[in-house]
Each structure stands twice: as C-alpha cells, then as structure tokens.
Amino acid sequence: xxxxxxxxxxxxxxxxxxxxxxxxxxxxxxxxxxxxxxxxxxxxxxxxxxxxxxxxxxxxxxxxxxxxxxxxxxxxxxxxxxxxxxxxxxxxxxxxxxxxxxxxxxxxxxxxxxxxxxxxxxxxxxxxxxxxxxxxxxxxxxxxxxxxxxxxxxxxxxxxxxxxxxxxxxxxxxxxxxxxxxxxxxxxxxxxxxxxxxxxxxxxxxxxxxxxxxxxxxxxxxxxxxxxxxxxxxxxxxxxxxxxxxxxxxxxxxxxxxxxxxxxxxxxxxxxxxxxxxxxxxxxxxxxxxxxxxxxxxxxxxxxxxxxxxxxxxxxxxxxxxxxxxxxxxxxxxxxxxxxxxxxx
Ligand code: TXA
Ligand code: MG
Numbered sequence: 001x002x003x004x005x006x007x008x009x010x011x012x013x014x015x016x017x018x019x020x021x022x023x024x025x026x027x028x029x030x031x032x033x034x035x036x037x038x039x040x041x042x043x044x045x046x047x048x049x050x051x052x053x054x055x056x057x058x059x060x061x062x063x064x065x066x067x068x069x070x071x072x073x074x075x076x077x078x079x080x081x082x083x084x085x086x087x088x089x090x091x092x093x094x095x096x097x098x099x100x101x102x103x104x105x106x107x108x109x110x111x112x113x114x115x116x117x118x119x120x121x122x123x124x125x126x127x128x129x130x131x132x133x134x135x136x137x138x139x140x141x142x143x144x145x146x147x148x149x150x151x152x153x154x155x156x157x158x159x160x161x162x163x164x165x166x167x168x169x170x171x172x173x174x175x176x177x178x179x180x181x182x183x184x185x186x187x188x189x190x191x192x193x194x195x196x197x198x199x200x201x202x203x204x205x206x207x208x209x210x211x212x213x214x215x216x217x218x219x220x221x222x223x224x225x226x227x228x229x230x231x232x233x234x235x236x237x238x239x240x241x242x243x244x245x246x247x248x249x250x251x252x253x254x255x256x257x258x259x260x261x262x263x264x265x266x267x268x269x270x271x272x273x274x275x276x277x278x279x280x281x282x283x284x285x286x287x288x289x290x291x292x293x294x295x296x297x298x299x300x301x302x303x304x305x306x307x308x309x310x311x312x313x314x315x316x317x318x319x320x321x322x323x324x325x326x327x328x329x330x331x332x333x334x335x336x337x338x339x340x341x342x343x344x345x
Contacts, residue, residue: 001054006159007168011127015170020134022167023048028055030144030158031131032172033123035096035180035197036151036302037158038067038141039166040131046108049140053110055165058147063113064140065098065181068122069132076138077107077118084208085186091207094124096181096198100242111140121181127172143180144169150250150302150337153178157306178299179329183242184212193218194242196329198298215241218332221340252305254285254313256338260320261345263291269345270317277315285311287318287334294327301330305337 009015009029019029023040026048030039039056041048043066053060066077071089074081078101081089085099103118112118120138123129132139143151146161155171162169182197184204192213193201204212217240257273259266267288274284285308289297308316318334320342321327335342 027167039144043140046110285313
C-alpha cells in the first residue's frame with residue numbers, strides 16, 4: 001500500500017476538529033478509548049472502512065466494532081432496541097461493552113465483515129466521544145494494532161505498528177483498562193458472551209436478571225502449534241462465534257510459555273526455567289501478576305508484551321492467573337499470546 005505521512009495530533013478541540021474532518025473525508029484516524037486504542041474510519045462509508053483492513057493487514061471477514069457517541073445513535077445501526085439491549089445500555093454505556101445486534105441494510109457489509117449483524121459500543125472516553133460527535137458519523141474501529149500483534153494501549157504502540165499507513169493518530173493518555181471490551185451477542189436469548197472483558201458474565205447476568213452464557217469456544221484450549229513466526233491452528237473442532245476469536249492474536253515475537261498450578265510451585269518452576277535458558281544465553285522475560293488484582297494485569301499485559309519485544313527477549317515465562325472475574329478475560333488473551341503453550345506444575 002501507498003506510504004503516507006501520519007499526522008500526530010493532540011487532544012485539543014482543534015486537533016479533534018482536524019481528526020473529524022479526516023474521518024468525514026474517508027480517512028483513517030487512531031484514537032484512545034478506555035480499553036485500547038482504536039483505528040477509526042467512517043463506519044457508514046464502505047470504501048473508508050475497507051482501508052482499515054488494508055492498513056492493519058486484517059482478514060476482511062473479521063468484522064469491526066462501530067462506535068457511537070450517544071445511546072440514541074443505536075437506532076442508526078439497528079431497527080429496534082429490545083428490553084435487554086436497553087437494560088445493558090443503561091447500565092454499562094458509555095463503557096467497555098460491545099453489543100452484537102441485527103444490522104440495518106444501510107450499514108455497509110464491509111464494516112460488518114459480510115455479516116447481517118453489527119457490533120456497537122459507546123466508549124467511555126472524552127476524546128473518543130468528542131471525535132465521534134464532531135465527525136457526525138458512527139466510527140468503525142478495530143484495535144489499532146497491526147493484525148496479530150498485541151492491542152495498543154498507548155499512542156506510541158499505534159505508531160510502532162501503523163506509522164505511514166494511517167492519516168493520523170490522536171496521542172492521548174495510556175488506556176485505563178488495557179484489554180478490549182466485552183463482546184455480547186444480543187441476537188440470542190439469553191445473550192451470549194463472545195469475547196470476555198472487564199465486564200463479566202456475572203455483571204451482565206445480574207443486570208438482566210437472567211444467566212448470560214459464554215461461547216463454548218471460550219472454554220476450550222485448541223491445539224495450536226508455533227511454526228516459525230506464526231501460530232498454526234490444528235484443531236478443526238474450534239469454532240468460536242466471533243470471527244475475531246479464531247485468529248492468532250496478540251502474539252509477541254518471543255516464544256511464550258504459561259505456567260499453571262499452585263503459586264509457590266509456579267514461581268519455583270519459572271525461576272528454574274529462567275536459569276536454564278539464561279545459561280543457554282537466552283534473554284528471558286517474566287510475567288508474574290498479583291492474583292488478587294487482575295485489573296492491574298489487564299492494564300499491563302499488552303504493554304508488557306510489547307516492551308519485551310522491544311528489548312529483544314527470546315522467551316517469556318508467564319504465571320497463569322485465576323480464571324475468574326477479569327482474570328478470565330486476561331487469561332483469554334494470555335493463552336492466545338502463548339499459542340496455548342502451557343506447562344502444568
Ligand atoms: O475495546 C474494544 O472493543 C476495542 C476499542 C477500539 O473499542 N475494539 C476492538 O475491536 O477490540 P476489534 O476489531 O479488535 O475486535 C472486535 C471483535 C472481534 O473479535 C470481532 O470478530 C468481533 O468483535 N465482532 C465484531 N462484529 C461482530 C459481529 N457482527 N458478530 C460477532 N462478532 C463480531
Ligand atoms: Mg483487535
């Protein structure tokens with residue numbers, strides 16, 4: 001693709017106006033949200049949205065999330081707001097919740113990855129909301145990383161991946177949450193979580209007064225092997241409902257191994273493995289979070305992977321977190337990053 005100058009913008013009203021004009025003209029602008037940075041284009045303009053796939057190197061059957069700045073904009077994208085949609089919107093918007101709903105015909109199929117449903121979110125971030133508002137259109141935005149790389153939680157991460165491939169990046173603060181939104185499919189009853197996030201199945205179930213389900217694919221660990229730099233899926237039984245969940249994601253350049261088991265044993269096993277690798281002259285990175293603070297793990301995880309890549313780490317050893325609450329969402333990312341390579345201790 002043609003190399004272009006990527007404009008670096010701040011968060012002043014004049015910067016937002018410049019960015020909004022670019023979006024209206026069919027350009028690509030990366031911007032901060034409370035979860036991760038998004039790469040935005042006019043979601044109602046198929047040609048503009050198509051450029052996102054090219055800039056990221058993203059498979060075009062992987063649909064994007066459309067971002068709105070007011071709850072009432074949902075009706076621009078879907079025909080009717082069901083009572084369950086209204087309840088979740090009231091409780092969690094603006095916030096890290098994406099709802100998959102039936103798409104109106106005028107939502108371009110480029111944006112929805114060819115599906116008849118569309119994923120919608122109202123982000124809880126002043127810059128993102130101001131940009132959408134000033135653009136006057138819903139903004140289609142996947143995470144602003146090159147396809148397969150860890151999601152970006154700072155403006156520098158975006159530039160590392162996409163400099164010269166997008167029109168502008170709005171450099172804001174590092175993202176508060178650090179992992180992407182919870183995606184819930186509202187086209188089935190009860191709704192089903194397709195991608196876990198900070199808002200858990202329990203959070204949604206409590207508000208709805210019914211038990212939200214989990215895509216069964218979230219509970220299996222497919223057999224994935226690393227071949228050279230890429231991860232190859234060999235398990236044909238693995239069929240997640242959200243297209244994005246089937247791709248190899250978040251992969252650091254380094255080899256990555258997860259240690260699972262009792263905390264003290266895991267620490268020892270990691271220390272031993274580290275010694276062994278260091279003796280072979282390898283550079284080792286270690287990820288060890290406090291199990292009782294999964295929010296911190298969520299906040300740091302992607303940034304940590306990118307930092308290890310920058311410092312040329314050969315292998316990353318990570319201690320598994322307890323898979324409940326936000327820990328479940330963090331482990332979903334961690335397993336993918338490691339290509340599910342796990343050692344039980
Ligand atoms: O926090 C977030 O959600 C960030 C920020 C920028 O808002 N965005 C983000 O977008 O993570 P992306 O494109 O990286 O992930 C979107 C996920 C993918 O797994 C995609 O397959 C799924 O949502 N998705 C989008 N539309 C869908 C649909 N109609 N049906 C099922 N899954 C859908
Ligand atoms: Mg993504």
